[in-house]
Amino acid sequence: MTLLRLFLSSALLFVATTLAYTQDFHQREAKPVEELLYQKDPTRAKSMFAKDRFLVLENLRTGKRTRFYKGDVFRFKTKDDTYYEDDLYEITDSSFVITSLNEVMNRYEYVEIKIKDVTRVYKYPKKKFHFGLANFSPFGYVLIEWAAWNVNPLQNSKLILAAGLTAASPLFTVLQNSLRSKKLRENYRLRVFQSF
Numbered sequence: 001m002t003l004l005r006l007f008l009s010s011a012l013l014f015v016a017t018t019l020a021y022t023q024d025f026h027q028r029e030a031k032p033v034e035e036l037l038y039q040k041d042p043t044r045a046k047s048m049f050a051k052d053r054f055l056v057l058e059n060l061r062t063g064k065r066t067r068f069y070k071g072d073v074f075r076f077k078t079k080d081d082t083y084y085e086d087d088l089y090e091i092t093d094s095s096f097v098i099t100s101l102n103e104v105m106n107r108y109e110y111v112e113i114k115i116k117d118v119t120r121v122y123k124y125p126k127k128k129f130h131f132g133l134a135n136f137s138p139f140g141y142v143l144i145e146w147a148a149w150n151v152n153p154l155q156n157s158k159l160i161l162a163a164g165l166t167a168a169s170p171l172f173t174v175l176q177n178s179l180r181s182k183k184l185r186e187n188y189r190l191r192v193f194q195s196f
Contacts, residue, residue, distance in 0.1 A: 043069040048195045053091040056191050057121050057182060066123060067193075074098065075122035077181075078113065085125070086111075093192055115190055124180045127173050135169045138162035 037045035047054050047069040055068040068074050068088060074096075075085045089110060090097040100111045139162045145151040153159060182188045 043071045046070070051195050053093075053192050053194045055088070055091060055096065055115075056193050057123075058189050058191060059182075060187055060189065075125065076118050077120040077122075078117045079119055084111075084113075085122075091192060096192075115192065118184060118190055120181045120183050121188075121190060122181045126177055126180070129170055129173055131170065135166055138165040 034045065034049065037048065044067065046052075052070055054070070055074070057066040057068070059065070070088050070091065072088055073085060074088045075083075077083050084098060084100065086098040086100045088096060089099050094116075095112050095114045097110050097112050099108045101107075102109045142153050142156050142159055142162050145156060145158070146153050184190055
C-alpha cells in the first residue's frame with residue numbers, strides 16, 4: 001500500500017511540474033526568421049542579411065545549384081593544375097579571394113583568382129583510405145550462417161562473394177573520390193550571385 005502511495009504521489013508531482021512549465025501552442029512566441037536562418041546555416045544567413053555576393057555551381061541539365069558563401073571552405077582546381085582548399089574571403093563580379101597558407105613564410109595570404117581560371121570544383125573533401133574492421137563486414141553473414149545454421153564457412157558459397165567485396169572496398173573509396181568533383185564545361189558553370 002505504501003508503494004502505491006509513493007508511486008501516486010510521484011506521478012502527481014511529475015504532472016504538476018510538467019503543467020507548470022508547459023505552455024499552450026497559441027501562447028508560445030515564434031522565433032524570428034533571422035534567428036532560425038542563423039541556427040541552420042550561419043554563413044548563408046550572414047551573406048543574405050549583409051547582401052553579399054556568393055558563388056553558385058550550377059548544373060545546367062538538372063538545374064541543381066550548390067552555393068558557396070564567404071567563410072565557406074571552397075575546393076577547386078585552376079587551369080595551371082593547382083588545387084586549393086581554402087576559405088572564401090571576398091567575392092567580386094569576376095573573381096574571388098581566398099585565404100591560402102604560404103608554407104614558406106608560414107602565414108596566411110590573400111590570393112585572388114578569376115572565375116574563368118577555375119576548371120574543377122570539388123564538393124566534398126577527399127576521403128582517405130581506411131582499411132579496418134568495417135571492411136570485413138561482408139564476412140558477417142557467413143559467420144551468422146555458421147552460428148545459426150551450422151553451415152561450414154569454408155564450404156559456404158557466399159564466402160567468395162564476401163572475399164570479393166572485402167577486396168573491392170578500397171575501390172569504393174577511389175570511386176567516391178573520382179565522383180566528388182565537377183568539371184566546368186558545357187554542363188556545369190560557376191557564377192556569382194548577389195543577395196537582395
